[in-house]
Amino acid sequence: MNTAPADPASLLARLADIVGPAHVLTGDDVRSRAVGWADHGPCQALAIVRPASTGEVSQVLAACHDAGQPVVPFGGLTGLVRGAVAGAYEIALSLERMQRIEAVDPVGRTMTVEAGVPLQRIQEVAEQNGLLYPVDFGARGSAHIGGSVATNAGGNGVIRYGMTRDSVLGLEAVLADGTIIPALNQMLKNNAAYDVKQLFIGTEGTLGVVTRLVLRLRELPRGNQAALVACPTFGDVTRLLKHMDSALGGALSAFELMWNGFYRLVTTPPARGTPPLSQEHEYYVLVESSGGDPARDQAQFEDAVGAALEAGIVVDAVICTSEAQRESLWALRDDVEGIFRSGMPVAFDVSLPLAAMEGYVAEVVGRLEREWPAYRRFVFGHLGDGNLHIIATGPPDAAARHGIERCVYEPLAARGGSVSAEHGIGREKLPWLPLCRSPAELALMRKLKQALDPKGILNPGRVLPD
Amino acid sequence: MNTAPADPASLLARLADIVGPAHVLTGDDVRSRAVGWADHGPCQALAIVRPASTGEVSQVLAACHDAGQPVVPFGGLTGLVRGAVAGAYEIALSLERMQRIEAVDPVGRTMTVEAGVPLQRIQEVAEQNGLLYPVDFGARGSAHIGGSVATNAGGNGVIRYGMTRDSVLGLEAVLADGTIIPALNQMLKNNAAYDVKQLFIGTEGTLGVVTRLVLRLRELPRGNQAALVACPTFGDVTRLLKHMDSALGGALSAFELMWNGFYRLVTTPPARGTPPLSQEHEYYVLVESSGGDPARDQAQFEDAVGAALEAGIVVDAVICTSEAQRESLWALRDDVEGIFRSGMPVAFDVSLPLAAMEGYVAEVVGRLEREWPAYRRFVFGHLGDGNLHIIATGPPDAAARHGIERCVYEPLAARGGSVSAEHGIGREKLPWLPLCRSPAELALMRKLKQALDPKGILNPGRVLPD
Numbered sequence: 001m002n003t004a005p006a007d008p009a010s011l012l013a014r015l016a017d018i019v020g021p022a023h024v025l026t027g028d029d030v031r032s033r034a035v036g037w038a039d040h041g042p043c044q045a046l047a048i049v050r051p052a053s054t055g056e057v058s059q060v061l062a063a064c065h066d067a068g069q070p071v072v073p074f075g076g077l078t079g080l081v082r083g084a085v086a087g088a089y090e091i092a093l094s095l096e097r098m099q100r101i102e103a104v105d106p107v108g109r110t111m112t113v114e115a116g117v118p119l120q121r122i123q124e125v126a127e128q129n130g131l132l133y134p135v136d137f138g139a140r141g142s143a144h145i146g147g148s149v150a151t152n153a154g155g156n157g158v159i160r161y162g163m164t165r166d167s168v169l170g171l172e173a174v175l176a177d178g179t180i181i182p183a184l185n186q187m188l189k190n191n192a193a194y195d196v197k198q199l200f201i202g203t204e205g206t207l208g209v210v211t212r213l214v215l216r217l218r219e220l221p222r223g224n225q226a227a228l229v230a231c232p233t234f235g236d237v238t239r240l241l242k243h244m245d246s247a248l249g250g251a252l253s254a255f256e257l258m259w260n261g262f263y264r265l266v267t268t269p270p271a272r273g274t275p276p277l278s279q280e281h282e283y284y285v286l287v288e289s290s291g292g293d294p295a296r297d298q299a300q301f302e303d304a305v306g307a308a309l310e311a312g313i314v315v316d317a318v319i320c321t322s323e324a325q326r327e328s329l330w331a332l333r334d335d336v337e338g339i340f341r342s343g344m345p346v347a348f349d350v351s352l353p354l355a356a357m358e359g360y361v362a363e364v365v366g367r368l369e370r371e372w373p374a375y376r377r378f379v380f381g382h383l384g385d386g387n388l389h390i391i392a393t394g395p396p397d398a399a400a401r402h403g404i405e406r407c408v409y410e411p412l413a414a415r416g417g418s419v420s421a422e423h424g425i426g427r428e429k430l431p432w433l434p435l436c437r438s439p440a441e442l443a444l445m446r447k448l449k450q451a452l453d454p455k456g457i458l459n460p461g462r463v464l465p466d
Numbered sequence: 467m468n469t470a471p472a473d474p475a476s477l478l479a480r481l482a483d484i485v486g487p488a489h490v491l492t493g494d495d496v497r498s499r500a501v502g503w504a505d506h507g508p509c510q511a512l513a514i515v516r517p518a519s520t521g522e523v524s525q526v527l528a529a530c531h532d533a534g535q536p537v538v539p540f541g542g543l544t545g546l547v548r549g550a551v552a553g554a555y556e557i558a559l560s561l562e563r564m565q566r567i568e569a570v571d572p573v574g575r576t577m578t579v580e581a582g583v584p585l586q587r588i589q590e591v592a593e594q595n596g597l598l599y600p601v602d603f604g605a606r607g608s609a610h611i612g613g614s615v616a617t618n619a620g621g622n623g624v625i626r627y628g629m630t631r632d633s634v635l636g637l638e639a640v641l642a643d644g645t646i647i648p649a650l651n652q653m654l655k656n657n658a659a660y661d662v663k664q665l666f667i668g669t670e671g672t673l674g675v676v677t678r679l680v681l682r683l684r685e686l687p688r689g690n691q692a693a694l695v696a697c698p699t700f701g702d703v704t705r706l707l708k709h710m711d712s713a714l715g716g717a718l719s720a721f722e723l724m725w726n727g728f729y730r731l732v733t734t735p736p737a738r739g740t741p742p743l744s745q746e747h748e749y750y751v752l753v754e755s756s757g758g759d760p761a762r763d764q765a766q767f768e769d770a771v772g773a774a775l776e777a778g779i780v781v782d783a784v785i786c787t788s789e790a791q792r793e794s795l796w797a798l799r800d801d802v803e804g805i806f807r808s809g810m811p812v813a814f815d816v817s818l819p820l821a822a823m824e825g826y827v828a829e830v831v832g833r834l835e836r837e838w839p840a841y842r843r844f845v846f847g848h849l850g851d852g853n854l855h856i857i858a859t860g861p862p863d864a865a866a867r868h869g870i871e872r873c874v875y876e877p878l879a880a881r882g883g884s885v886s887a888e889h890g891i892g893r894e895k896l897p898w899l900p901l902c903r904s905p906a907e908l909a910l911m912r913k914l915k916q917a918l919d920p921k922g923i924l925n926p927g928r929v930l931p932d
Contacts, residue, residue: 105819105821106708107704107708107819107820107821108819108820108821108852109708110819151657152657152661154655154657158654158655159654160716162628162632162654163654163655163657165661166628166632175910179906179909179910180906181904181906181907181910182904182906182907183907184882185882185884186819186852186882187817187818187819187851187852187853187883187884187887188624188625188628188629188817188850188851188852188853189620189624189629189817189848189851189852189853189884189887189888190817190884190886190887191617191618191620191629191668191884191886191887191888191889191890191891192884192885192886192891192895192899192902192903193669193891193899193903193908193911193929193930194668194669194910194911194914194929195618195631195664195667195668196907196910196911196914198661198664198665199664199910199914201661202657202660202661203659203660218711219708219711219712220712221715222712222713222715238573242572242573242575242685245685246685246686246688246758247688247758247759248757248758249687249715249716249717249755249756249757249758249759249763250626250715250716250717250757251715251716251717251757289715290715291714291715291716291717292712292713292714292715292766292770293713293715293766293769296762296765296766297715299762300758300759300762303759304758351653351654351655351656352653353571353573353574353576353652353653354573354574355571355573355574382655384654385653385654385655386574386652386653386654386655387653387654387655416650416651416652417653418651418653418655418656418657418658419658420656420657420658421653421655421656421657422655422657423657424657425657425658425659429658433658433659436658437658437659438647438648440645440646440647440648441647441648441649441662442659443645444641444645444647444660444662444665444918445659445660445662447917447918448660448662448665448914448917450917451913451914451916451917452910452913463659463660464659
């Protein structure tokens with residue numbers, strides 16, 4: 001869709017005037033960079049431009065807008081949907097030089113940062129102030145906070161603290177034409193007309209480039225409790241979720257479900273883990289709470305698990321008595337390496353109503369067994385959020401990949417599910433978007449895009465079907 | 467701004483064809499209705515049109531759009547910013563016939579409803595299912611859920627459960643031209659392209675009419691704990707907030723601050739309440755938690771208050787040991803009648819960063835004392851949310867009202883505060899909006915308005931300055 005710019009040399013010279021020649025990378029300086037975390041091969045962008053400030057971002061975008069030049073915002077390139085894979089006619093706008101932590105307000109419990117700060121640094125600075133930035137996921141060391149906001153990242157803490165959207169109080173963004181939108185609200189409550197920051201959260205850089213953020217911090221929990229439990233039926237799993245959520249007040253912080261096949265994989269050699277519970281159960285749940293009074297919280301947690309055992313919704317359980325034990329349970333849950341050992345992985349991140357989940361998994365697994373018997377299937381997820389990860393592995397084969405995608409995505413439509421729970425759409429999932437969004441919704445999205453980026457220079461070909 | 471429609475009779479006939487003649491009210495049937503809860507006098511609308519379904523809402527809007535006819539969506543008319551005060555050339559679109567509760571999903575913990583259902587009915591149906599719809603405020607019996615979403619209502623539970631925005635998973639809305647947007651998501655996680663429902667939350671009916679909702683429900687707490695405590699300084703109040711939030715894990719559910727003057731008023735005859743604590747302290751906080759294990763929660767709550775006493779950030783406290791006691795504390799906090807007895811009230815609903823609040827209140831009170839000495843001042847608020855209510859009372863006088871507004875609003879600008887924390891903008895606060903929103907933000911809002919309602923028929927003259 002993109003075509004070669006009319007006069008790239010003149011545009012690049014103009015950009016060099018704005019950010020300095022050292023910060024307009026071309027040729028080998030671009031090619032020596034990887035295209036991204038989930039993709040292989042060198043970066044193909046026409047240039048990588050590295051502004052040092054919001055003012056420079058604004059000038060760079062204004063110049064590209066004048067030239068009709070497509071621009072791809074670069075964060076930490078840890079996305080999973082190929083949204084930041086730049087083409088040969090695209091300019092990458094990298095925020096890697098915008099890494100300042102501008103302010104921490106321990107009273108208001110906020111942190112004001114530039115968009116290029118890595119997630120992990122934000123978590124660390126929060127903790128140094130006795131506070132918590134609650135969004136967390138595996139790519140924390142590389143992911144930029146700006147990218148995590150642009151993609152409304154999820155992760156392990158959503159059941160307690162919500163998605164990234166729920167941790168953003170305010171932001172500054174730059175529109176395609178260079179207009180700076182300073183929506184740096186710091187309060188939990190602000191109903192002064194439209195909440196314009198919502199336009200830039202989860203829209204994957206297609207409506208503007210996020211340059212600064214006011215993040216909401218929480219009190220750091222004083223302790224954690226965790227258990228691995230086994231449930232005989234899916235109904236028991238959903239009953240357990242309600243029971244634990246109710247019994248623990250507001251303290252439930254994780255509810256991770258593993259189907260039998262996944263549990264066997266991560267507790268059988270060559271996996272590093274040994275099975276804390278026998279491998280014979282249908283469902284395994286890693287349940288966790290975090291609170292303000294560790295001794296009482298532990299007793300309350302044990303009582304809640306005990307009540308679930310008595311009621312028969314849990315048939316076996318191991319309750320952690322040390323941090324090391326808790327970490328070893330999470331290591332099981334996170335040991336997806338074993339899956340990748342068994343061939344080309346096709347990974348999914350879907351969500352659907354809990355009440356429909358058991359039937360959905362049965363249908364998907366049944367279809368995969370019939371249509372793609374050479375592929376193994378693993379199912380696990382953040383059940384508390386309705387978020388399911390399904391991974392199929394087997395011989396590399398593009399047709400198989402597409403066929404497997406059909407098996408997983410098509411049964412979502414009738415159940416009100418989503419083809420992307422937390423990873424976004426990017427390029428990867430674009431063909432499947434119409435399965436879960438109506439034509440009227442898609443038309444409304446295009447209307448927004450047209451209003452904010454009429455020339456379509458921001459992340460073209462991503463997120464929205466043509 | 468509105469002018470008389472070219473041919474009202476023909477438009478009303480067309481609307482009668484859509485909704486039935488009995489549901490196009492005119493003349494005395496309109497005039498016999500009140501203009502709203504906070505305003506006096508009869509409704510002035512050209513007509514009140516009462517569709518029975520989303521399809522009819524769509525047809526009504528399409529007809530009005532064709533005719534360039536201004537439309538004011540009517541919910542329960544309990545708003546506080548004159549947003550739904552309809553003019554003589556405006557048609558009121560009332561959702562009072564759309565009162566169906568369509569589904570309750572106890573597993574996914576959602577409720578799907580039409581927009582005209584009163585808030586209280588939703589709370590009751592949730593409770594009948596062992597669940598909680600956590601948004602709550604005084605007008606619950608009359609307020610429509612659709613209106614509460616359109617205004618992103620706050621209330622007493624925000625510190626624990628967030629604003630209304632945080633309890634809306636999906637919605638259906640109708641655009642100005644009649645297009646139906648079916649964004650009825652049911653999941654906590656859904657990153658499949660733009661989250662278009664955000665456009666209709668808190669935009670006060672200016673971008674579309676909310677017709678149906680998927681609400682997020684929570685587990686019903688099994689018990690509450692409450693205390694009234696006295697703090698010597700504002701710094702102690704903010705330290706107490708952090709301390710209680712941290713010590714109670716996720717269970718803190720209210721943190722309501724009363725300044726000395728407010729506390730004296732509600733604990734001195736003719737007020738009904740007697741002072742549970744002496745009237746000599748600077749600050750009084752009603753603090754509350756709700757959790758899953760009442761006996762343990764009570765012990766934890768008492769320990770947390772005890773630790774605050776020991777640390778000296780609290781100097782006196784009464785901890786409730788019964789539900790009746792807890793209710794009597796809330797009755798104090800909610801006894802604003804006494805304020806209204808002392809003359810024309812000018813009431814404010816502002817928010818600002820906690821760190822700036824003490825200086826702000828000192829400045830506002832100082833200005834009011836100097837400039838409007840005949841007016842009494844009362845200050846209280848949902849401190850946990852940065853939300854302050856200030857009420858000045860005295861002789862009715864339009865110039866005084868405007869002057870008092872200046873005293874309260876102007877000092878917000880330099881502190882990053884908001885002229886509306888939870889009530890919205892409507893008509894009432896429109897002149898003050900530019901104090902807390904930049905020209906770039908306002909221009910972006912207008913761009914959205916232009917994209918979604920190019921003829922400007924939805925709630926004209928509200929929310930956005932011309």
